[in-house]
Amino acid sequence: MSTSWSTTDKATSRPSAPGPSDDLRRKRRAAKVRRLRTGLPGLLLVAPALAFYGVFVLRPLAATVQYSFYEWNGISTATWAGVDNYVRLLTDPDLLGPILNALQLIIYFSFVPVVFGVIAAAIIRKMGASRLAGISRTVLFLPQVIPLVAAGIMWTWLLATDGAVNQVMRVIGLDGLTRAWLGDFDTALPAVGVIGAWVNVGLCMLLMLAGMTKVDPSLYEAARLDGAGPIREFVSVTLPAVRQELGVAIIITVISALRSFDIIFISTQGGPGSSTMVPGLEIYYLAFFEREIGQASALAVALTVLVLIVVLPLNRLTRSDSDS
Amino acid sequence: MRSAALGAIGLLALAACSPPGGDEEPEETSAPTTSATTSASGEISCGTEEVTVEAYVETGFPVFAELAAEFESQHPNVTFNIREDQFAVITQNAPRILADSETDIMRLPQMSELASDGLLLDLDPYAEAFGWDQWPSSQLEQMRVDDEGRRGSGPLYAMGLNYSMTGVFYNVELAEQIGMTEPPATLDEFDAYLQAAADEGLTPLNQFNGGATGGLAFPLQALMASYGDPSEINSWVYQQEGANIDTESNLAAAQHLNGWIESGYFADDINAIDYAQMMARFIEGDSVFIFTGDWESGNLDTQMPGNAGFFLMPPLEEGGQLGAMSAPLTYGVSANAANPDCAATFLDWVATDETARTIAVEIGGSHPMGPADAFMPELDESSVTAQTLAAGATVAENNGTMDFIANATGSIYAQSWTPQLQNMVAGQQTPEGLLETVQSDYLEQIGE
Structure with missing residues (x-):
C-alpha cells in the first residue's frame, strides 16, 4: 500500500527539478490530485494498523519518557523530578551493575551461539539431505520452540546441586568442581549465560543454513579445483556468503542479551546478591515492588538507548558489507 | 507519511499533558472515610439479599x-468469588487491584504504602461495632498505620484470619540420633546439638536463601530476639523515629549466624534453594x-506424623527472654469495595465462630484472632500443631512477639536483606557490613 504511494511520489517529484513552466505546473497539480486520490485508500488501509501502533507502541513509549522525569509511586500524584532519575542511573552502583551484567551476557547470548551456529550449519550443510542432517537440525532448533520459562525451569533442575550436570561431573570424577551453579557468586552469571546460549544457538544455525543454501554450488567446485580444503572452503566461500545472515544473527542475539528477563527471572531472580541482576529485571523490581515508576522508566529509556547504541552500528556494518 | 508523523506527535502531546496519576486523586482520598462511617452506624451484616463477595x-x-465455603453454608445469600495468585504476584498487583477494581477482601502484602495512598x-x-x-x-497493632505511613498505631487498615508464629522445627528421629530428647533450653545447648549433628555427618540446618527469598532472615531475627529486646526490633519494623537495626545486640546475633555459616552447619547450597525445596528436603x-512458621504445622502433621517437633529459639540463659516473629495473616478491605459490611462481617465471623476457629487451627495451623479466652478446638497433644499453639501462648505471655524484619518497608526484603544475606553466605559480606548496609538502605527508603 505504502510502496505504491511512495513510487508515485518519486515519479512526480522528479520533473520538478528543471525550471518551472506553465505546462509543468499544470502537470504537477494533476499529479498532486492523482497522488491524493491514490494515497487516500492506502492511508485508510494503513489506518487500523497505525492506530494500534500508536496506542500500543508510540503512546506507551511517550508515556515512559514522560514518567522518567517524575517521581511517582503509580497511584498518587507525581512530582516533577527533572533529570534526577537519570543522574541516579549513572551514580548508583545498584543501577549501573545490571547494565554491566547485561553487557557481559552478550558473550554468552550472542558470541557463543553465533560461533556455534556457523560451525553447526557448515557441518549440517556438508551432510547434505541425509537423515542425520534433518535430525541434527531439529534437535538444535528445538530450544527455540520451547517457551523461555520452560527452558529456565528445566535448566534450574539440571544445574541444581543434585541436578544432572553435577551427577555427570561426579561420574567422571570431577567431584571437586560440583556446586550449586545458579547459587554461586562466581558461576551464576555464566550459568545463566549457558541457558541463553542454548536457546539462541538454534536460531543462529537456522539463519546460517538459510544463508548457505543460496551459495552457488559451482563456487565450491571452483574452490575445490583450486585445491582448497574444507577449512579454506569455509573461510573463503561460505563465510563471505553468509555475511548478511551473520549480521542479522548478531543483532537479534545482542538485543536478546541486553533485554534479557525471562530466563533470569525464572532461574535466579537476580541473585545471589545481585550477581545476575539485569536491566529488564531491575525495571520490573523498581516498578512493581519498590513502586518507583519514575526511576524504572528512566532505566527503561536508558536501556532502549543502550540497545540502539549497540545495534545501530552493527546494522550499518551489515548494510555497507552487502553494498560493496 | 506526514500524517503518520502528525499522529505520533499528537499521541506524544496527549501523553504529556499532566503529571501522571493527578486526575484520579480526589476521588480516591475521599472514599474511605465516607463509606466506613455511614455503613458502620447501622446494623452490620451481609443482609438477606444475594451478595457476591x-x-x-x-x-x-x-x-x-x-472458611469461605463454611461461611457460604451458614449464610446462603452470600457467594464468594475467589481469585488466587502467588504472594509475589499479589505484591506487585496490590495497588492497581485496590485502585481499579471493586475487590471486597484481599490478602495484603506490606501495607503501609497502601494505607497512605488511601487504597484501604x-x-x-x-472494630468498635464488633468489639475487636x-x-x-x-493482635491488631501491626495492622494500624498512622498518617505518616508508620505502623503500630493509627487507624486499623486490615484484619487477620489468624496469626502465625515462627520458630525451629526439627526431625524427631534425627534429633534422637544426636542425643536430643527435649528441646534445647539455651543457645549454647542448641549450638552443641548443631555440632553433634555435623559430627554425625547429618545436615544440621537447612534454610531457603536462593533467588529473591533470603530465608536466613528467619534465624537472624530469632537470634536477635535471643540477644536483645524484641520490642526494639518492632520499633524498627514500624519505622519509629530513631530506630536502628545496627545495634550491639543485633551485631552479636548476626555474628552468631555467621558462625553457623562458617562452621558449615547449613546445607552448602542454601543460596540456590527455594522455600518448597527446603520443605521437601526436611520432610524427606x-x-x-529448619526455621519456618506454624503455617506448616498442619502440613507436617500429615506428611510426617509424630516425627516433627517444634521449639522457640532458645534464649542465652535458661529462662531468659523468648521471642518469635508473629504476624497476622492480613486481609484488607478495599476503599472501593462494593460490600464492605459483608467483608467485615466475614472477618468478625472468622474470629468468633467456633467452626471457623476450628478451621483456622486445623487447616491454617495457626492461632485464631479474637479474645484471649475464646473457644479453642481440641488437639492431639503430640501433634506439632499443638506444640506451635502452646509456644504461641508462651510468647504472647512474654510479650515476645515481633513483626518480621522483612516487613519494615516494601522493598527492604528483596533489595537489602536477601542480597546481603546471600553475600554473607558466600563470604562476601561481614555481619557488621550486613547491618550497616541494611540500615542505610532503610533510611533511604523511609526518607522518601
Missing part, C-alpha cells in the same frame, strides 16, 4: 477457601532443623 487471595493456603478502608468503625478493640491490642529427612 469479590476476594483476591494467596494460592497454596487453603484456609481462606475453607479504615476498619476502626467496624476489646481483644489483646498486640535430609535435615535436622
Whole structure:
C-alpha cells in the first residue's frame, strides 16, 4: 500500500527539478490530485494498523519518557523530578551493575551461539539431505520452540546441586568442581549465560543454513579445483556468503542479551546478591515492588538507548558489507 | 507519511499533558472515610439479599477457601468469588487491584504504602461495632498505620484470619540420633546439638536463601530476639523515629549466624534453594532443623506424623527472654469495595465462630484472632500443631512477639536483606557490613 504511494511520489517529484513552466505546473497539480486520490485508500488501509501502533507502541513509549522525569509511586500524584532519575542511573552502583551484567551476557547470548551456529550449519550443510542432517537440525532448533520459562525451569533442575550436570561431573570424577551453579557468586552469571546460549544457538544455525543454501554450488567446485580444503572452503566461500545472515544473527542475539528477563527471572531472580541482576529485571523490581515508576522508566529509556547504541552500528556494518 | 508523523506527535502531546496519576486523586482520598462511617452506624451484616463477595487471595493456603465455603453454608445469600495468585504476584498487583477494581477482601502484602495512598478502608468503625478493640491490642497493632505511613498505631487498615508464629522445627528421629530428647533450653545447648549433628555427618540446618527469598532472615531475627529486646526490633519494623537495626545486640546475633555459616552447619547450597525445596528436603529427612512458621504445622502433621517437633529459639540463659516473629495473616478491605459490611462481617465471623476457629487451627495451623479466652478446638497433644499453639501462648505471655524484619518497608526484603544475606553466605559480606548496609538502605527508603 505504502510502496505504491511512495513510487508515485518519486515519479512526480522528479520533473520538478528543471525550471518551472506553465505546462509543468499544470502537470504537477494533476499529479498532486492523482497522488491524493491514490494515497487516500492506502492511508485508510494503513489506518487500523497505525492506530494500534500508536496506542500500543508510540503512546506507551511517550508515556515512559514522560514518567522518567517524575517521581511517582503509580497511584498518587507525581512530582516533577527533572533529570534526577537519570543522574541516579549513572551514580548508583545498584543501577549501573545490571547494565554491566547485561553487557557481559552478550558473550554468552550472542558470541557463543553465533560461533556455534556457523560451525553447526557448515557441518549440517556438508551432510547434505541425509537423515542425520534433518535430525541434527531439529534437535538444535528445538530450544527455540520451547517457551523461555520452560527452558529456565528445566535448566534450574539440571544445574541444581543434585541436578544432572553435577551427577555427570561426579561420574567422571570431577567431584571437586560440583556446586550449586545458579547459587554461586562466581558461576551464576555464566550459568545463566549457558541457558541463553542454548536457546539462541538454534536460531543462529537456522539463519546460517538459510544463508548457505543460496551459495552457488559451482563456487565450491571452483574452490575445490583450486585445491582448497574444507577449512579454506569455509573461510573463503561460505563465510563471505553468509555475511548478511551473520549480521542479522548478531543483532537479534545482542538485543536478546541486553533485554534479557525471562530466563533470569525464572532461574535466579537476580541473585545471589545481585550477581545476575539485569536491566529488564531491575525495571520490573523498581516498578512493581519498590513502586518507583519514575526511576524504572528512566532505566527503561536508558536501556532502549543502550540497545540502539549497540545495534545501530552493527546494522550499518551489515548494510555497507552487502553494498560493496 | 506526514500524517503518520502528525499522529505520533499528537499521541506524544496527549501523553504529556499532566503529571501522571493527578486526575484520579480526589476521588480516591475521599472514599474511605465516607463509606466506613455511614455503613458502620447501622446494623452490620451481609443482609438477606444475594451478595457476591469479590476476594483476591494467596494460592497454596487453603484456609481462606475453607472458611469461605463454611461461611457460604451458614449464610446462603452470600457467594464468594475467589481469585488466587502467588504472594509475589499479589505484591506487585496490590495497588492497581485496590485502585481499579471493586475487590471486597484481599490478602495484603506490606501495607503501609497502601494505607497512605488511601487504597484501604479504615476498619476502626467496624472494630468498635464488633468489639475487636476489646481483644489483646498486640493482635491488631501491626495492622494500624498512622498518617505518616508508620505502623503500630493509627487507624486499623486490615484484619487477620489468624496469626502465625515462627520458630525451629526439627526431625524427631534425627534429633534422637544426636542425643536430643527435649528441646534445647539455651543457645549454647542448641549450638552443641548443631555440632553433634555435623559430627554425625547429618545436615544440621537447612534454610531457603536462593533467588529473591533470603530465608536466613528467619534465624537472624530469632537470634536477635535471643540477644536483645524484641520490642526494639518492632520499633524498627514500624519505622519509629530513631530506630536502628545496627545495634550491639543485633551485631552479636548476626555474628552468631555467621558462625553457623562458617562452621558449615547449613546445607552448602542454601543460596540456590527455594522455600518448597527446603520443605521437601526436611520432610524427606535430609535435615535436622529448619526455621519456618506454624503455617506448616498442619502440613507436617500429615506428611510426617509424630516425627516433627517444634521449639522457640532458645534464649542465652535458661529462662531468659523468648521471642518469635508473629504476624497476622492480613486481609484488607478495599476503599472501593462494593460490600464492605459483608467483608467485615466475614472477618468478625472468622474470629468468633467456633467452626471457623476450628478451621483456622486445623487447616491454617495457626492461632485464631479474637479474645484471649475464646473457644479453642481440641488437639492431639503430640501433634506439632499443638506444640506451635502452646509456644504461641508462651510468647504472647512474654510479650515476645515481633513483626518480621522483612516487613519494615516494601522493598527492604528483596533489595537489602536477601542480597546481603546471600553475600554473607558466600563470604562476601561481614555481619557488621550486613547491618550497616541494611540500615542505610532503610533510611533511604523511609526518607522518601
